[in-house]
Amino acid sequence: MNIAFIGLGIMGSRMASNLIKSGRRLNVYNRTKSKANGLGSNALVKDTPADAVKDAGVVFTMLSTPQAVKETALGENGFLNAMESGSIWVDSSTVNPSFTKLMAEEAKKRNVRFIDAPVAGSKIPAENAQLVFFAGGDKKDVDEVMHLLEVMGKKVVYTGANGTGASMKMIANTLLGQCMLAFAEAVLFGEALGFDKNFLFENLTSLPVTAPFCAAKTEKIDKEDFSPEFPLQWMQKDLELASETAYECNTALPSLSNTKELYALAKRQGMAEMDISAIYKFLKKSE
Numbered sequence: 001m002n003i004a005f006i007g008l009g010i011m012g013s014r015m016a017s018n019l020i021k022s023g024r025r026l027n028v029y030n031r032t033k034s035k036a037n038g039l040g041s042n043a044l045v046k047d048t049p050a051d052a053v054k055d056a057g058v059v060f061t062m063l064s065t066p067q068a069v070k071e072t073a074l075g076e077n078g079f080l081n082a083m084e085s086g087s088i089w090v091d092s093s094t095v096n097p098s099f100t101k102l103m104a105e106e107a108k109k110r111n112v113r114f115i116d117a118p119v120a121g122s123k124i125p126a127e128n129a130q131l132v133f134f135a136g137g138d139k140k141d142v143d144e145v146m147h148l149l150e151v152m153g154k155k156v157v158y159t160g161a162n163g164t165g166a167s168m169k170m171i172a173n174t175l176l177g178q179c180m181l182a183f184a185e186a187v188l189f190g191e192a193l194g195f196d197k198n199f200l201f202e203n204l205t206s207l208p209v210t211a212p213f214c215a216a217k218t219e220k221i222d223k224e225d226f227s228p229e230f231p232l233q234w235m236q237k238d239l240e241l242a243s244e245t246a247y248e249c250n251t252a253l254p255s256l257s258n259t260k261e262l263y264a265l266a267k268r269q270g271m272a273e274m275d276i277s278a279i280y281k282f283l284k285k286s287e
């Protein structure tokens, strides 16, 4: 079966690389073509999204925002009209459930099967094929691509109909954004009370109240090296999308609302492309 992969950023390049390492040849497309350079000769680099999906049975997308997905799928040289009838589009981008349902409808109009399969896990889990997929769609379709998801991840959670994968991802990132902020705030609080950063890292990360991923962020905070694993601008985007989703289902996320505005301010202060742990830098600057 021919496979296409569209979107070779931090996550997509590593996911595509794992598919290639499993012995497959891929058609790939990225807006900035040079990002495909590291993938080797089993990645056939195409000039447009439409070119990439010709003859593909499965098309993966890993793009930044709903707008990016829409432009790449339905814009000039978009891939959706070029997909084979009966083929499967797996969108792993983090987008909101209502957007995902619109894409599922667009796909269906063209007799393309659609799976929303966003991921939990960042740059290193993507590299090590340790991602967790939240897969929404027809169960038979998810089963059909399971062997490919398993090449890129350690777990695939079937969540139900289209939109439920995206819903789970909104919920997970509601936790991620707030846990990162809470950890950064706690470390700064500790420093203000006279503790050494490394003493705080050691003693906070061993507590059950600290989210396990925070341990992986301590080196970045320590060295103040905020090179991106998960760009802060995408965290802010995810919290914004979660907030819109909460409005649509008539619930309230009061704590998330505050958190998302802090990430928005950090983004405005030049931290958009830094790692989410740069929220520490932002809070420190604001003291």
Ligand code: NAP
Binding pocket: 006, 007, 008, 009, 010, 011, 012, 030, 031, 032, 033, 035, 062, 063, 064, 065, 067, 068, 071, 072, 092, 093, 094, 095, 119, 120, 121, 122, 123, 229, 230, 231, 234, 235, 238
């Ligand atoms: P990234 O490195 O910034 O990559 C974004 C990708 O989207 C690039 O391929 C970029 O192309 C493409 N893109 C953006 N706007 C576009 C447009 N208008 N048209 C065509 N392509 C466009 O981001 P990432 O970290 O890989 O994240 C990708 C997705 O995964 C996001 O939805 C993010 O929220 C989600 N995610 C990220 C992580 C993480 O830890 N990094 C974890 C889980 C989920 P160019 O190269 O040309 O800019």
